[in-house]
Amino acid sequence: MKYKKLLFGLLAIALQVNAGVSIKDPWIRETVPGQSVAAGYMTITSDSETELTGGTTAIAESIEVHEMRMQGDIMKMRKLEKLVIKPGHPVTLSPSGYHLMLGNIKQPMKAGDTIPVTLSFRNLDGTVNQLTLAIPVKTAANHDSSTHKH
Numbered sequence: 001m002k003y004k005k006l007l008f009g010l011l012a013i014a015l016q017v018n019a020g021v022s023i024k025d026p027w028i029r030e031t032v033p034g035q036s037v038a039a040g041y042m043t044i045t046s047d048s049e050t051e052l053t054g055g056t057t058a059i060a061e062s063i064e065v066h067e068m069r070m071q072g073d074i075m076k077m078r079k080l081e082k083l084v085i086k087p088g089h090p091v092t093l094s095p096s097g098y099h100l101m102l103g104n105i106k107q108p109m110k111a112g113d114t115i116p117v118t119l120s121f122r123n124l125d126g127t128v129n130q131l132t133l134a135i136p137v138k139t140a141a142n143h144d145s146s147t148h149k150h
């Protein structure tokens, strides 16, 4: 009986933690031959304040959160340790701003493929919420014509 209660308690916590974050319109940009990194975009909404810290996937060595920024005339990118998402303020990752950067990809990203990705969110109380989603690969033409270079 004690066990049962504990299990239900844990289940309730797990559901609560996962219920808060939702992802809209995720996509990964198709890569060109020889490209070692890939970029992912989406809109993230959260019921409570949380921080996107990165993620993992079987087809890349790392997933980092990056930001594109104009530095004078040059578009540069830098790694962010976290991207804060506040309730009521969806954050959009798009080609000219924030993005997920998949480092050292093990296969080219082809339009039509679906890539399983697990994202990590750190809540204010320090708990980590992992969200796994299948992200479709699309050509940039479906979204915009800007280029993404390191």
Ligand SMILES: [Cu+2]
Pocket: 066, 067, 077, 099, 100, 101
């Ligand atoms: Cu990047």
